[in-house]
Amino acid sequence: MAQSSLKQYLRSLRWTPLPVGVGLALIAFQQYRHTRKREAAKLGQLEPCDCLADEWEVEAYKLLPLRSFSRAWGWVNGLELPEWSRKSVLGLFVRTYGCNMAEAEVEDLNKYKCLSELFRRTLKDGLRPLDMSASVVSPVDGRILSFGIVSCGMLDQVKGVSYPLRKFLGPNCWSEGGPMVVNKDDDDCFHRSCLRDCENNTLYQCVIYLAPGDYHRFHSCADWKVNFRRHFPGELLSVNPSIAAWVRNLFVLNERVTYVGHWKYGFLSMTAVGATNVGSVRVYFDDDLNTNEKKWNSSIFHDKYFKEKSIELSRGGEFGEFNLGSTVVLVFEAPKDTTICVDIGQKVRMGQALFRIPNSYVGKARSEIVHPGPQR
Numbered sequence: 001m002a003q004s005s006l007k008q009y010l011r012s013l014r015w016t017p018l019p020v021g022v023g024l025a026l027i028a029f030q031q032y033r034h035t036r037k038r039e040a041a042k043l044g045q046l047e048p049c050d051c052l053a054d055e056w057e058v059e060a061y062k063l064l065p066l067r068s069f070s071r072a073w074g075w076v077n078g079l080e081l082p083e084w085s086r087k088s089v090l091g092l093f094v095r096t097y098g099c100n101m102a103e104a105e106v107e108d109l110n111k112y113k114c115l116s117e118l119f120r121r122t123l124k125d126g127l128r129p130l131d132m133s134a135s136v137v138s139p140v141d142g143r144i145l146s147f148g149i150v151s152c153g154m155l156d157q158v159k160g161v162s163y164p165l166r167k168f169l170g171p172n173c174w175s176e177g178g179p180m181v182v183n184k185d186d187d188d189c190f191h192r193s194c195l196r197d198c199e200n201n202t203l204y205q206c207v208i209y210l211a212p213g214d215y216h217r218f219h220s221c222a223d224w225k226v227n228f229r230r231h232f233p234g235e236l237l238s239v240n241p242s243i244a245a246w247v248r249n250l251f252v253l254n255e256r257v258t259y260v261g262h263w264k265y266g267f268l269s270m271t272a273v274g275a276t277n278v279g280s281v282r283v284y285f286d287d288d289l290n291t292n293e294k295k296w297n298s299s300i301f302h303d304k305y306f307k308e309k310s311i312e313l314s315r316g317g318e319f320g321e322f323n324l325g326s327t328v329v330l331v332f333e334a335p336k337d338t339t340i341c342v343d344i345g346q347k348v349r350m351g352q353a354l355f356r357i358p359n360s361y362v363g364k365a366r367s368e369i370v371h372p373g374p375q376r
Contacts, residue, residue: 097213
């Protein structure tokens with residue numbers, strides 16, 4: 001009874017900002033508890049699900065003015081720095097987060113007018129060669145949080161922590177024949193509605209985390225066509241792996257932009273997940289997209305159909321950019337004998353093989369597989 005009353009009270013405070021100092025102290029305390037639990041789980045004394053935050057803890061975390069803080073951070077990032085200060089200010093960021101400026105097309109920090117330009121820096125030609133033997137390549141530089149087969153409509157957030165695909169993607173309005181009528185509580189039914197060939201194919205997923213020092217542009221993971229976009233306004237909780245292992249349904253709670261389409265084997269979606277201090281997510285072919293707005297409603301999502309002409313993308317082709325680190329989630333249909341080429345915690349680079357499909361390029365040499373050009 002007491003716990004239920006506390007939860008109701010916390011929900012009533014949803015729009016009441018929590019003082020930043022109090023909020024940070026709460027996060028520090030909860031992170032200490034979570035670290036203790038995580039270490040116990042490593043020793044086999046606890047299950048991963050026992051390390052998750054309670055509902056009241058998540059509600060308290062959401063009371064922090066993270067969206068306002070992220071918008072303010074985005075504004076600061078866009079401020080033009082005096083040329084005399086650029087090497088010291090930007091150099092501090094580079095050293096703190098280990099940015100490899102030797103890979104940047106422009107290495108001279110004085111050439112970057114603001115932090116935002118440094119985040120969105122381009123790379124030298126040829127530094128991210130595509131593995132043309134792989135049907136699905138990494139769309140970003142980052143670290144693998146989870147991967148594998150989607151089981152009964154459940155996605156892995158991190159090992160041992162899962163969330164429903166139907167809540168992550170929302171109602172199926174993209175399949176042939178129009179909206180799919182499925183039981184809103186049936187995860188397995190939603191799973192099947194996404195498959196074009198249930199007998200020979202299955203759904204795979206991969207979650208890649210971008211750290212602040214990583215290359216912040218993201219690219220197409222495969223050769224495919226985008227037909228539909230869904231934007232979920234939401235929270236901007238941190239997507240750091242330690243938080244992902246603590247907050248249940250983190251990727252469902254956070255703001256995210258999902259692009260849905262099809263490729264040779266059926267369904268394919270690519271989702272850019274927002275996070276604390278990610279001032280915006282920009283997608284090059286979608287000028288109507290506006291993220292991290294001041295006024296938002298978490299119960300409403302915004303759909304866009306690319307009716308006149310599907311957006312055709314090639315592996316490695318430019319897709320969009322984050323203004324700071326975040327997460328990309330891939331969910332796609334592929335044959336059941338697809339080979340996974342990565343492991344949990346592995347650092348990957350854009351263009352590196354994630355999944356290979358046997359015999360998908362039989363008879364073609366690397367030189368015979370045409371690609372539109374180098375990635376920027």
